[in-house]
Amino acid sequence: MRLAVDIGGTFTDVCLFDEEKKSIRVGKVSSTKDTIDAVFEGIKEVGVSLAELEFFSHGTTVATNALIQRNFPRAAMITTKGFRDVIEIRRGTKQDLWDAYKDVSPPYIRRRDRFEISERVDFAGRELEPVNEGEVRKVARLIQKRGIKTVAVCLVNSYANPSHEQQVRRILEAELSDVSISTSSEVLPEIFEHERFSTTIANAVLSPLVGSYAKRLADRMRDGGYRGDVLLLHSGGGVMTADVVERFAGRLASSGLAAGAIACGHLAKLAGYENAVGLDMGGTSADISVMVGGETRITNDWFVEYGYPIRFPSVEVSTIGAGGGSIAWIDAAGSLRNGPQSAGSNPGPACYGRGGEEPTNTDANLLLGRLGEELIGGAMRLDREKAQAAVAKIGDPLGLDTTEAARAIIRVANANLADAIRLALIQRGHDPRDFALVAFGGAGPLHGAELARELSIPTVLVPPNPGITSALGCLIVDIRHDFSEMHLVPTGETDPREIEARFAALEDEARERLRAEGIEETEMRLLRSVDMRYLGQWRSLEIAVDGKVESLERLTEMFHEEHERQHTYKREDSPVEIYQLKVAAIGRIPKPELPYAEPREHEPEPNRHRKVVFGDGESVETAIYSRDSLSPGARIAGPAIVGQLDSTVVIPPGDTAEVDGYSNIIVRVGGAK
Numbered sequence: 001m002r003l004a005v006d007i008g009g010t011f012t013d014v015c016l017f018d019e020e021k022k023s024i025r026v027g028k029v030s031s032t033k034d035t036i037d038a039v040f041e042g043i044k045e046v047g048v049s050l051a052e053l054e055f056f057s058h059g060t061t062v063a064t065n066a067l068i069q070r071n072f073p074r075a076a077m078i079t080t081k082g083f084r085d086v087i088e089i090r091r092g093t094k095q096d097l098w099d100a101y102k103d104v105s106p107p108y109i110r111r112r113d114r115f116e117i118s119e120r121v122d123f124a125g126r127e128l129e130p131v132n133e134g135e136v137r138k139v140a141r142l143i144q145k146r147g148i149k150t151v152a153v154c155l156v157n158s159y160a161n162p163s164h165e166q167q168v169r170r171i172l173e174a175e176l177s178d179v180s181i182s183t184s185s186e187v188l189p190e191i192f193e194h195e196r197f198s199t200t201i202a203n204a205v206l207s208p209l210v211g212s213y214a215k216r217l218a219d220r221m222r223d224g225g226y227r228g229d230v231l232l233l234h235s236g237g238g239v240m241t242a243d244v245v246e247r248f249a250g251r252l253a254s255s256g257l258a259a260g261a262i263a264c265g266h267l268a269k270l271a272g273y274e275n276a277v278g279l280d281m282g283g284t285s286a287d288i289s290v291m292v293g294g295e296t297r298i299t300n301d302w303f304v305e306y307g308y309p310i311r312f313p314s315v316e317v318s319t320i321g322a323g324g325g326s327i328a329w330i331d332a333a334g335s336l337r338n339g340p341q342s343a344g345s346n347p348g349p350a351c352y353g354r355g356g357e358e359p360t361n362t363d364a365n366l367l368l369g370r371l372g373e374e375l376i377g378g379a380m381r382l383d384r385e386k387a388q389a390a391v392a393k394i395g396d397p398l399g400l401d402t403t404e405a406a407r408a409i410i411r412v413a414n415a416n417l418a419d420a421i422r423l424a425l426i427q428r429g430h431d432p433r434d435f436a437l438v439a440f441g442g443a444g445p446l447h448g449a450e451l452a453r454e455l456s457i458p459t460v461l462v463p464p465n466p467g468i469t470s471a472l473g474c475l476i477v478d479i480r481h482d483f484s485e486m487h488l489v490p491t492g493e494t495d496p497r498e499i500e501a502r503f504a505a506l507e508d509e510a511r512e513r514l515r516a517e518g519i520e521e522t523e524m525r526l527l528r529s530v531d532m533r534y535l536g537q538w539r540s541l542e543i544a545v546d547g548k549v550e551s552l553e554r555l556t557e558m559f560h561e562e563h564e565r566q567h568t569y570k571r572e573d574s575p576v577e578i579y580q581l582k583v584a585a586i587g588r589i590p591k592p593e594l595p596y597a598e599p600r601e602h603e604p605e606p607n608r609h610r611k612v613v614f615g616d617g618e619s620v621e622t623a624i625y626s627r628d629s630l631s632p633g634a635r636i637a638g639p640a641i642v643g644q645l646d647s648t649v650v651i652p653p654g655d656t657a658e659v660d661g662y663s664n665i666i667v668r669v670g671g672a673k
Helices: 035-046 062-069 133-145 163-175 193-223 249-270 361-367 384-398 402-428 444-455 466-475 496-516 553-567
Strands: 002-007 011-018 023-030 055-059 076-080 114-117 127-129 150-154 180-183 230-233 239-241 276-281 286-292 317-320 326-330 336-342 436-440 459-462 479-490 524-534 541-545 576-587 608-613 619-626 635-637 640-643 648-651 656-659 665-668
Touching: 002 035, 002 249, 002 466, 011 035, 011 466, 023 035, 023 466, 035 193, 055 249, 055 466, 062 193, 062 249, 076 133, 076 193, 114 133, 133 163, 150 163, 150 193, 163 180, 180 193, 193 230, 193 249, 230 249, 239 479, 249 276, 249 286, 249 317, 249 436, 249 466, 276 402, 276 444, 286 402, 317 402, 326 361, 326 384, 326 402, 336 402, 361 384, 361 402, 384 402, 402 444, 402 608, 436 444, 436 466, 444 459, 444 648, 444 665, 479 496, 496 524, 496 576, 524 553, 541 553, 553 576, 635 640, 648 656, 648 665
Parallel strands: 002 055, 055 230, 076 114, 076 150, 150 180, 276 436, 436 459, 619 640
Antiparallel strands: 002 011, 011 023, 230 239, 276 286, 286 317, 326 336, 459 665, 479 576, 524 541, 524 576, 608 619, 635 656, 640 648, 656 665
């Protein structure tokens, strides 16, 4: 038995794979204040004992929520004299260029807890001034006096020579007990002090919190009879053991987002699509990811709060406040808006009958007939009258009846989603017509087909269990760690043998980390890449390195080609500079073999019919199907609604759908081939 759990803001999703029977069981429970309680409620929901489990993987929003809510322990920072305000000065930019009154949030560590010491190495790593050990011990006493339990050590040129940070760590460990220490040379050995300091501080403030969470979860799993490793999904699209989490807690800052993107890519490739855009739309937000040529996009440029980058490699996911619980409202100019405010899980949309009174996307979909009056297999009933009262708050001021107001709410939500997908595709030079839209999450399949039509995407893929797709993603990821080393030198002045030697050193470190996580040599996979840029350029591009580095000519050609693809031009006569060397260390974990059945073409009979409103038209009689009754090969012509435990699939008029061998519903927009 292999179990994965994904905790969202509204629901906690559970996916259980039985390797012997090749079957999947899913569960969905409401998220709880202590998220570990929801994990065990979900395990109970799918009816498995912990002793039966061979594998457990977990995606969590604990770290993300801690940074958003700033609910983490007090931390200290130790830095080179003159650099305590780097994280407050930042890059001097603003998220909203035109809002002179909106300030960036304050740093995670207060100024009074940022300490300076005398030390200095230069850009090449040569010692200019030794560490003043007396100052470090004095700082340690102050940290102890203030009761601080986590410290970020961020010395200005430690990326070039980590010896001073290692010396400071040794002194702190001797002077302090029970204090978590993060050094920038271990967390992120890269140039650019603001990004390095910011990432290290995020790691430091999360270490006690996430480390405690991982330990409590592992202890409860062990007490319940589980004997394997507790694996936690991290931002790079891999997992790491609970023992490693405390050292690299910052990697969990986008744990929950990565799971959906990984599952999206895996399911799309199984169905035969190498290019896919994922729409993971839940109760609070929508996450958009992109896979091109079978590879999910990875980025180093991301943050939870603007101004405080976290430079760990992360699956590139853009998030907007558009979910089933997103609240519709009218702004001061009288325009209809949708989100980012959300009703969440408590009280939830008005139709949940839990005290919510504001109009949401769920209320609008109920009034349009796209949602039935039951959710989660009848476990939750929806109140149509309460939905009407809430939506009237939009309709009355705008002079719209209930149906028109509900239609307008969904139209604005879809416009927000379409804009976000356009940015993810067209801004990167991709044509939406070359992609399939993978719609999942509780609300994704409700909006997928209409979005695809607006974006000229010909195909929508809806997984068998859309609401628990992120949990499925936790089942199919490998252990992964990322290693990097700065190496600033023009390609024309570089000896390939030196590059090869540096890669070999990184790979030795990578193998050591994987061995510590119990990975056999035969299951290790090391991927090399090099960041390159034109000399004098600020941004760099990552170029994959295939095999041993014997010449830099081919890498330079590949850089020119990639630069032209991303930026529409290249300068072959300009010198190219190597910026950074990277190694991704992957420890392969056996993947569940998803059930497959040969499709047999047939047209199923609907369970019933009901009136549904699509687009700008009037309500039409619409066939309602149960997802459980649709076997591989089933063909459906829209208008149709497919209901199931964790989601609802909308197939508008003019579209067709078929069920493939993996039980995905493939919607052909406009009946496209």
